[in-house]
Amino acid sequence: MIKIIAGKHKNKSIYTPKNLNTRPTSARLKETIFSMLKHSNNIKLNIENINVLDLFAGSGAFGLECISRGCNSCVFIDNNNEAINTINKNIRKLKEEENCKVVKNNAVKPLKSISNINLCFIDPPYKINNLIKVIDNWVSSGCIDEEAIYILEKNSSNNIQLAKRFELLDSRKQGITEIIFFKKL
Numbered sequence: 001m002i003k004i005i006a007g008k009h010k011n012k013s014i015y016t017p018k019n020l021n022t023r024p025t026s027a028r029l030k031e032t033i034f035s036m037l038k039h040s041n042n043i044k045l046n047i048e049n050i051n052v053l054d055l056f057a058g059s060g061a062f063g064l065e066c067i068s069r070g071c072n073s074c075v076f077i078d079n080n081n082e083a084i085n086t087i088n089k090n091i092r093k094l095k096e097e098e099n100c101k102v103v104k105n106n107a108v109k110p111l112k113s114i115s116n117i118n119l120c121f122i123d124p125p126y127k128i129n130n131l132i133k134v135i136d137n138w139v140s141s142g143c144i145d146e147e148a149i150y151i152l153e154k155n156s157s158n159n160i161q162l163a164k165r166f167e168l169l170d171s172r173k174q175g176i177t178e179i180i181f182f183k184k185l
Contacts, residue, residue, distance in 0.1 A: 002061055004094075005030055007068030014090040016059040017082045025061050025123060025153060029174055033062075033151060034069065036181065042169040043181055045149045047071055050118035053144065055107045055134070060087035060100075062121045067096050075101045075114055108134050110141030117144040119151070126155040136163065139184055152180040 001013040005027050025033075037045055048070035054063035055077050063074035076087045084104045091100045105111060107122075108130065120138065124131055131154070138144060149169070154160065156178040162168060169181040 002059070003027065004065055004068045006034070006065070007070060009064070009068035009094050012068075012094060014059060014061060014064060014093065015086050016061075017080070017086045019080070019082055029153070029177060029179070030062065030065055032172055032174060033179055034065070036170055036172065036179070037149075040170050040181070043149060045119060047119075051075075051116050053077070053114065053117045053120045053138075055120065055122045055138070056124045057087055057102075058083050058123065060090050060102075062123065063100070064090055064094060064096070066119070066121075067094070067099055071099075071119070073099050073101070075103060075117070077103050077105050077107050077111075079104060079106045108137060110138050110143050112141075112143070114143040117148055119149050120144055121151045121153070123153040126158065131158075131160055132163070139165075146184060148183065150182050152182070154178055154180070 004010055004012050037043055050071050052063055052066045052071050052074040054074055057076035057078045060076050063076050067074055078084055087102050091097055156173050156176055162182055165185050166182045167185050171180045
């Protein structure tokens, strides 16, 4: 189990999938992300009253942290049955059914039923091969607002080049993980 670190659900525990393929975002890394969202000169986004997309959601830890901190809604997408069951269990535990939608889907394929996303968190398996395609598919889908902020959590040894249509806003390395904040130009 891991804990929500701030907001209305502060210190409440949430479940994590038991399989070893899921790597929940650590409390330290979540705190770094939210600190950067709040204090970075390059990132202009207030977490309150926004809509969040949590791709490769795993336990749903990031999206649930956003809900706890006051975002309007979160859509969680994962294609693993255990992850989907865990996210649903966590949402019920926090009594956030009204604000959350869980979709079992391959994260490579955007869903036309999603819209008005202001913050897109992408936390794929560290060994993913088609990460740039995933990002391009979602950016081109029309599901995500033009001014949305994207956050990519990746293995720091996985060097990716963002397309020229993106602006790098900020990045941080923490252990083997790198967080990249970017937006569409």
